[in-house]
Amino acid sequence: MAVHVINEARRCLQCKKPLCRLKGCPAQTNIPEMIRLFLEGNINDAGAMLFANNPMSVVCSLVCDHEAQCEGHCIQGRKGAPVQISSIEHYISDTYLDKVIMEHEPAKGQHVAIIGSGPAGITVAVKLAQRGYDITMFEKMDKLGGMMRYGIPDFRLPKTILDRYQVKLQELGIHIRPNTGIGTALTLDTLFRDGYAAVFIGSGVWRPRLLGVRGESLGNCHFAVDYLQNPDVYQLGDSVAVIGSGNSAMDVARTAIRKGSRYVTIYARHHEVSASRREFEYAQADGVEFEYNKAVDSITPQGPMLRERHFDEEGHLLSEDEPQLFHADSTIIAVSQQPKDKIVRTTTGLVTNEKGLVEVDERGATTREGVFSGGDVVLGPWNVVQAVKDAKKVADAMDEYLTRKREAASSSQPE
Known part of the structure; x- marks a missing residue:
């Protein structure tokens, strides 16, 4: 992995106006400086800079939507593959996390x-x-x-x-x-x-945010935020329907497959998912199936009742068909949360x-x-x-x- 990360770091152009930082990173991580310090052998200085700017740097290096953020704005990506900034950041910040000395100013008494x-x-x-x-x-x-x-x-x-x-x-x-x-x-x-x-x-x-349809309290219906807390206590069965298409839905579907469910399908309301491209592709690679343009009518013991949705060329909803049963042993609702x-x-x-x-x-x-x-x-x-x-x-x-x-x-x- 180290050779790969070093080679990726060497591909950085050290742009004078680094779009990876200025437009791509909400935390404004100084990516060129991070890479420069790393290549000069100052990994601890690079790690210290990352931690000072973003204490959650090692987490962000794993879970951020890098394709839409730093890597999505990398100049190298215009003609080829962008620099894999996330891999470099993870290597540095993960190495540094156990080394960081947590110092503080004198106590203020508050x-x-x-x-x-x-x-x-x-x-x-x-x-x-x-x-x-x-x-x-x-x-x-x-x-x-x-x-x-x-x-x-x-x-x-x-x-x-x-x-x-x-x-x-x-x-x-x-x-x-x-x-x-x-x-x-x-x-x-x-x-x-x-x-x-x-x-x-x-x-x-x-x-969990409710769909507001009949059947959400049934024994074979669960909410993503509950399921992900401890998936081992759930017996979902062979077939699972996941309602929703964001990153949480991808997490649910991929987890269900890892816990033994053989047929997992994500049902999206529109013609594409709302999850990041990377998470969508990982879900596909794990064997998750996708059905698009589906609206939920109700949840039944046999699975969700869904309506086919029809849109015009501009994306406006034209009509919905009569509900049909999509068989599933369990249904998991993954359509956001609230406080x-x-x-x-x-x-x-x-x-x-x-x-x-x-x-x-x-x-x-x-x-x-x-x-x-x-x-x-x-x-x-x-x-x-x-x-x-x-x-x-x-x-x-x-x-x-x-x-x-x-x-x-x-x-x-x-x-």
């Missing part, structure tokens, strides 16, 4: 609560802990990682990477409370009562929009004093790198807020 340990929560926790804040992370599940651990299959993101992250967070002095949801026994009011100066909500989107509302229901002053997403200003401040939010619970289900981009901005805003609060408290003290 406590910050992080709700959720997904990419947004980890990014904010690292950024603020490095600046000297005392961080406690609350995770409702038993292990760290949020949707990265419980929503992305092992064959795309090995869970050992997240275990290594936990070690680094603890080295930085971050306290982690597993199996502790906020909005049940503990609430935001409890956190402020106990002296937290600020709270970040990065609780993600864990509630749970436990935190909102147990908190005063926190406003959400019609989709249940937390409302924030341009810097991540919610409608309640001292509470910030970011990632999927604000943006909706998106991807790791977008959550990181959002979280970096919020971490800076929280630092400014906490600094003002600290200076105000200091100026009010009698001399």
